[in-house]
Amino acid sequence: MTTPSIDTTHIPLQFRPLMLALARGGATLTGVIRRGDGSLSAEVGTNSDGDGQKRLDVQADALFRDVLRDAGLRWYASEEQDAPIAMQPDGAFALAIDPLDGSSNIDTNVSVGTIFAVYPATDQADASFLRPARDLIAGGYIIYGPRCCLVVSFGDGTQIYTLNPDTDCFDLTDPRATLPDCFFEFAINASNYRHWPRPIRAYIDDCLSGIDGPRARNFNMRWIASLVAEAHRILMRGGIFLYPADARKGYEKGRLRMLYECAPIAFVIEQAGGRATDGALPILDALITDLHGRTPMVFGSAEKVDRVAAYHDLPDAEVSALFGHRGLFRA
Numbered sequence: 001m002t003t004p005s006i007d008t009t010h011i012p013l014q015f016r017p018l019m020l021a022l023a024r025g026g027a028t029l030t031g032v033i034r035r036g037d038g039s040l041s042a043e044v045g046t047n048s049d050g051d052g053q054k055r056l057d058v059q060a061d062a063l064f065r066d067v068l069r070d071a072g073l074r075w076y077a078s079e080e081q082d083a084p085i086a087m088q089p090d091g092a093f094a095l096a097i098d099p100l101d102g103s104s105n106i107d108t109n110v111s112v113g114t115i116f117a118v119y120p121a122t123d124q125a126d127a128s129f130l131r132p133a134r135d136l137i138a139g140g141y142i143i144y145g146p147r148c149c150l151v152v153s154f155g156d157g158t159q160i161y162t163l164n165p166d167t168d169c170f171d172l173t174d175p176r177a178t179l180p181d182c183f184f185e186f187a188i189n190a191s192n193y194r195h196w197p198r199p200i201r202a203y204i205d206d207c208l209s210g211i212d213g214p215r216a217r218n219f220n221m222r223w224i225a226s227l228v229a230e231a232h233r234i235l236m237r238g239g240i241f242l243y244p245a246d247a248r249k250g251y252e253k254g255r256l257r258m259l260y261e262c263a264p265i266a267f268v269i270e271q272a273g274g275r276a277t278d279g280a281l282p283i284l285d286a287l288i289t290d291l292h293g294r295t296p297m298v299f300g301s302a303e304k305v306d307r308v309a310a311y312h313d314l315p316d317a318e319v320s321a322l323f324g325h326r327g328l329f330r331a
């Protein structure tokens, strides 16, 4: 059996051991998912956030921790761990990870992923992570779909690697991905409509009213319940994703976790020419104050994300008006 690897030609020198380790972890995990042992979705515990842990969540966390042990990490923070774990005392990086994103999809054979964020390490574990996402030096995700891809940015564009099943190597398939700006598709969990803030309802109402509404065009909709799969679709063909805060208990800041979900996705989307905000302000400028803290998130094509922010600036009467009267947003 070959050892999984990645084409390192376009990877800055200091990140090569780290990326080789992540490639090894991703290639191994895609094999586990492909084999699909029936118990991968068995409930095995609860993480510090109160989320149920599936067997694959715990297995993915252990696997990445293991492959990353010699990869130059000083600190490892995971969705599945209460606190950061000390790795190599002389490690240069602090890595935060969602080892398995979209775990409600394990049984249904729908794409899931791994999301990772890399900061320069400091002597203090928490302080290495609790800072604005603008300080990220690398970030990205691995998508376990019909193809396994690794998407990463080192702060100079977004690169896409695709796992070649014959060689077990992630080949560079796009050295500088650019998010298209012309696709009229939105992604939101519409079952929460009644709980959303009014600007979000108004934005979606206007999309839904299609050719007859102020946008004067029809929109398509998607919801996969797997952030990585939504991010990858949007990176490939454009559109917008929204997970707003809502009125349900525990959703005051939405559902998605800032450190290991929103920050790295925002990083790769912005590096591909897109935009990512909490509805109004850039995700990358927000200070991360809690390892497992949440934030509302809107990302995708810049023009669409800016439009959502503009709905937040509208006077109340205009937000509540029927679409026919919301004249500001005629396309």
Ligand SMILES: O=P(O)(O)OC[C@H]1O[C@](O)(COP(=O)(O)O)[C@@H](O)[C@@H]1O
Binding pocket: 051, 079, 098, 100, 101, 102, 103, 104, 189, 225, 226, 227, 228, 243, 255
């Ligand atoms: O069930 P909901 O509220 O639509 O949530 C879907 C969201 O939750 C998540 O699955 C959370 O990820 P985890 O599987 O890592 O907990 C996101 O990927 C996704 O966007």
Ligand SMILES: [Mg+2]
Binding pocket: 098, 100, 101, 102, 227, 261
């Ligand atoms: Mg997740």
Ligand SMILES: [Mg+2]
Binding pocket: 057, 079, 098, 099, 100, 101, 102, 103
């Ligand atoms: Mg997860």
